[in-house]
Amino acid sequence: MNRYPRWPIHLALIMASFVMLVPFYWVAKTSVSGENIYAYPPSIIPTRVQPFFYVDVWYAIPFARYFLNSLAVSVIAVIANVIFNAMAGYALTHGFRGKNVVLMLFLSCMMVPFQATIIPAYLITGKLGLLDSWLGLALPQCSTIICIFIFKASFDAVPRSLIDAARIDGLPEWRIIWHIMMPLSTAAIATNVILAFIWSWNNFLWPLIMTRSADMQTLPLGLARFLSYQEDTTGALYAFCIMVLAPGLLLFLLAQKEFIRGLTSGATKG
Amino acid sequence: MLKHRTRQTLLLWCFLAPSLAIFLLYRVMPVVWNFVLSFQYWSPLKPAEFAGFDHYEDLWYDDVFWQALWNTLLVIASAPIGIALALGLALLVNAEIRCRDVYRTIIFLSYPLMTVAVAIIWRWMFDERVGLINYVARSLHLVDKPIPFLNSFTWALPSVIAANIWQMLGFYMIILLTGLQSIPHELHEAAAIDGASSWRRLRSITLPLLRPSIFLAFVVGMLNSITSFDLVYVMTGGGPGRATEILVTYIYKLGFVQTKFDEAAAVTIVFFVLLIVTAWAANRLAGGNAGAAEIE
Numbered sequence: 001m002n003r004y005p006r007w008p009i010h011l012a013l014i015m016a017s018f019v020m021l022v023p024f025y026w027v028a029k030t031s032v033s034g035e036n037i038y039a040y041p042p043s044i045i046p047t048r049v050q051p052f053f054y055v056d057v058w059y060a061i062p063f064a065r066y067f068l069n070s071l072a073v074s075v076i077a078v079i080a081n082v083i084f085n086a087m088a089g090y091a092l093t094h095g096f097r098g099k100n101v102v103l104m105l106f107l108s109c110m111m112v113p114f115q116a117t118i119i120p121a122y123l124i125t126g127k128l129g130l131l132d133s134w135l136g137l138a139l140p141q142c143s144t145i146i147c148i149f150i151f152k153a154s155f156d157a158v159p160r161s162l163i164d165a166a167r168i169d170g171l172p173e174w175r176i177i178w179h180i181m182m183p184l185s186t187a188a189i190a191t192n193v194i195l196a197f198i199w200s201w202n203n204f205l206w207p208l209i210m211t212r213s214a215d216m217q218t219l220p221l222g223l224a225r226f227l228s229y230q231e232d233t234t235g236a237l238y239a240f241c242i243m244v245l246a247p248g249l250l251l252f253l254l255a256q257k258e259f260i261r262g263l264t265s266g267a268t269k270g
Numbered sequence: 271m272l273k274h275r276t277r278q279t280l281l282l283w284c285f286l287a288p289s290l291a292i293f294l295l296y297r298v299m300p301v302v303w304n305f306v307l308s309f310q311y312w313s314p315l316k317p318a319e320f321a322g323f324d325h326y327e328d329l330w331y332d333d334v335f336w337q338a339l340w341n342t343l344l345v346i347a348s349a350p351i352g353i354a355l356a357l358g359l360a361l362l363v364n365a366e367i368r369c370r371d372v373y374r375t376i377i378f379l380s381y382p383l384m385t386v387a388v389a390i391i392w393r394w395m396f397d398e399r400v401g402l403i404n405y406v407a408r409s410l411h412l413v414d415k416p417i418p419f420l421n422s423f424t425w426a427l428p429s430v431i432a433a434n435i436w437q438m439l440g441f442y443m444i445i446l447l448t449g450l451q452s453i454p455h456e457l458h459e460a461a462a463i464d465g466a467s468s469w470r471r472l473r474s475i476t477l478p479l480l481r482p483s484i485f486l487a488f489v490v491g492m493l494n495s496i497t498s499f500d501l502v503y504v505m506t507g508g509g510p511g512r513a514t515e516i517l518v519t520y521i522y523k524l525g526f527v528q529t530k531f532d533e534a535a536a537v538t539i540v541f542f543v544l545l546i547v548t549a550w551a552a553n554r555l556a557g558g559n560a561g562a563a564e565i566e
Contacts, residue, residue: 004468006367013362017376020436023391026402030394084292087285096279102286109297111549115497115518116542117300119307119525119534124295140296143289173281202384204500209526220386224504227390238394241387252382256375259382263441264448 031238053239060236063243065215066222073137073207073218074200080142081196082189088143089151089188090177106145114140115205122209132212141200147192150262154188155181191262194255201248219244301542307535314529325536335537337512338520339544341427342496345434345516346548349491352435353484356442361472363443364450374447378440385437389504392433396420420506426513430505434498441494442487449483450476489552496545517541 031053033046057063092099114121121140122131130136158181166176182189204220211217217225223244226237252259308326311319329335359377363370380388395402396419404416419429453476461471499518502508508515508523517537525534 006365009362009365009367013359013367013370013373016359016362017373020376020380020439022402023395023436027391027394080288084288088289091282091285094278094282096282098283102290105290105293105298109293111546112297112301112542113493113497113545114296115499115521116538116545117296117304118521119531119538120300120303121296122526123303123531124299139292143292145293148289173285198382202382202386204384204386204503205522208503209522220384220500223384223386223390227393227504237390241390245383245387248382248384249379252379253375256378260378260444264444 027238027241030235031242033235053235054243056234056236057240057243061222061226061240062214063222063240066217066219069134069137069216070201070218070220072134074197076134076138077141077200078193078196080138081144081147082192084143085147085192086151086177086182086185086189088148089155090173090181092148092152093155106148110145118205118209121206125210131210132216134216136210137207137216137218138200140206141196141203144196144199146262147195150188150191151185154185158184187258187261190255190258194251194259195262197251198248198259304535304538304542307532308539310532312532314531321532325533328533329536329540334512334515334520335540338515338517338537339540341514342516342541342544344427345431345495345498346492348431348435349488349495352438352491353442353446353487355435356439356487357446357480357484359439360443360446360450361476364447374443377443380437381440383437385498385500386504388433388437389501392429392436393420393505396429421510423510423513426506426510430498430502430514431495433505434495434501437501438491438494442491445487445490446480446483449480449486453479485552485555489549492548492552493545496541517544 029046032049032051092102125131125136125139128136128139130139162180163176166180171179202220203218204224207216207218207221208224211221223240226240309321309323311321311324363374363377396404398404398416398418398421401416401419403419404413407413408416417425419425457475457479458471461475466474496516497518498516499522502514502516502519503522506514508519518541521534521537521541524530524537
C-alpha cells in the first residue's frame with residue numbers, strides 16, 4: 001500500500017511552505033534594504049543590504065525600555081505560572097471536599113475569553129491600584145487553567161508509592177511538591193514556561209488598555225504606536241517587526257516539542 | 271489540634287488559593303460585573319443608576335452594533351475554510367515522506383508569533399501600491415489596476431480573515447494531526463487488504479474518526495477568530511468606515527475611546543451569549559464530547 005508516488009505530496013507541501021514563509025521573507029528583505037517602499041515594480045532580491053534601519057529603531061524609540069517592560073512582565077507571568085499552577089495541579093491530584101466545585105469553576109472559566117472581560121478587568125485593576133504597573137500587566141495571566149491540568153496530568157503519573165514513602169518519612173506537603181514532584185515533571189515545567197512566556201510576550205489588548213505612561217509600554221504596544229506615527233513609509237517599521245518577532249521565534253524553535261505538547265494536551269483535554 | 275483530614279483539606283485549599291483568586295478576580299467577577307453594568311447608567315465619575323434595558327434598546331437602534339455583529343458572524347463562518355485547508359495539510363504531513371517534520375515546523379511557525387507584528391506584515395503584503403499580492407496579481411494580469419485591499423469596503427474583511435487563517439492554519443493542523451495519529455493503523459491496513467481505495471478509506475475511516483478533532487478545531491478556532499482584536503485593530507482599525515468592525519473592537523472603542531463603559535458592557539453580554547451559543551451548537555454537532563466537556 002506504500003506504492004503511491006511521493007512527489008505530488010512534496011509539491012503541495014512546498015507550495016504551502018512557500019505561502020507561509022514569503023511574508024517573513026518580504027518583511028526581512030524590506031527591513032535590510034528599505035527598497036520597494038516607493039518603487040514599483042518591487043525587486044525580489046535585495047540589492048543594497050544595510051543595517052541602518054535597525055539602528056534607526058534603536059534611536060527613534062525607547063526600544064530598550066519597551067524590551068525591559070515586556071521582559072519584566074513575561075518573567076513575572078512565567079514564575080507565577082509555574083508556582084501557582086504547580087500548587088493548584090498538586091491539589092487537584094487529591095480528592096478533597098469541594099473539588100468538584102473547583103473543577104466546574106475552572107472549566108467554566110475556560111469559556112470566558114479575556115476580550116469579554118476587559119471593562120471590569122480594567123476597573124478591578126484600578127481598584128487594586130495596579131494600573132500602569134508591571135504587576136498589573138502580568139496579574140491576569142499569572143495562572144492558566146490549561147497549564148494547571150498539564151501539571152495535574154504530570155503529577156498523576158508519579159508513582160503513589162514514592163509519595164507515600166515521602167509522607168512516612170515525614171516530609172511536609174510543600175516539600176513533596178518541591179523535592180519529588182517538580183524534579184519528575186520537567187516536561188510540564190518547560191511547557192508551562194514556554195506557553196506563559198509566549199502568551200505574555202505577545203499580549204496586546206491588555207497593555208493597550210491599562211498603560212498610561214510611555215515608560216510602561218511593552219513591545220507590541222510600541223510596535224502599534226510606531227506604526228501609527230510612521231504610517232508605513234520607513235524600513236524601520238519592518239526592522240522593528242523583526243526585532244520583536246525574533247525572541248518568540250527563537251524560543252519556539254528551541255522548545256517546539258514542549259510548545260506543541262502543551263497546546264495539544266490543552267486541546268485534547270479541554 | 272485539628273483532625274488530620276481537615277488539616278489536609280485546608281492545606282490543599284491553600285495551594286489552590288492563588289490560582290482561584292486570579293480566576294475569581296479576572297474571570298468570574300468580570301462576567302458578573304459586566305452583567306450588572308449593562309443594566310446601569312454608570313461612568314467613572316457618576317454614581318450608578320438603574321437603567322433597565324435601556325442600553326440594549328440603544329443597541330437595537332445602533333447600526334454600528336449590527337454591522338459589528340454581522341462581521342463577527344462572517345468571521346465565525348470563515349473558520350471552516352481554514353479548517354478544510356488545515357485538514358488537507360494534516361493529511362499530507364501525516365504521509366510517510368521525508369522532511370515531514372520540517373514542513374510541520376514551517377506551517378506551524380506563524381502561530382506563536384506576535385499578532386501585532388503579523389498584522390503589520392499583512393498590511394504590507396496587501397498594500398495598494400507596493401504590496402506583494404497586488405504585484406503578483408498585476409504580473410499575472412489578473413487585475414488591471416491594483417486593488418486597495420484594506421481600504422475597500424468589499425475587500426477589507428476578507429483580507430483580515432485571510433491573514434487570520436494564515437496565522438491559525440498551523441494550529442488547526444496540529445490539532446487535526448493529533449487526531450489523525452490516534453486513529454489505529456490496523457483499521458487502515460485491514461481496509462486496504464479488503465481492497466478499499468485510499469479515497470474510500472479517507473471517507474469511511476479517517477473522516478468519521480476525526481470528527482471530534484475537527485469540531486474541537488472549530489471551537490478553538492472560532493474562539494480565536496472572534497477574539498482577534500489585535501489583527502483588526504492594527505490592520506484596519508475597524509475601517510474603512512465600519513467595514514471590519516467586530517464586536518471586540520466595538521467593545522474597546524465604546525469603553526476606552528468614548529468611555530461609555532455601561533454600553534460597552536451591554537455589547538459584551540451580547541458577545542458572550544453569541545460565544546456560548548456557537549460553542550454549544552458546535553458541541554452538539556460533534557456528538558456532545560468535543561471541547562472542555564471531558565477533563566476528569
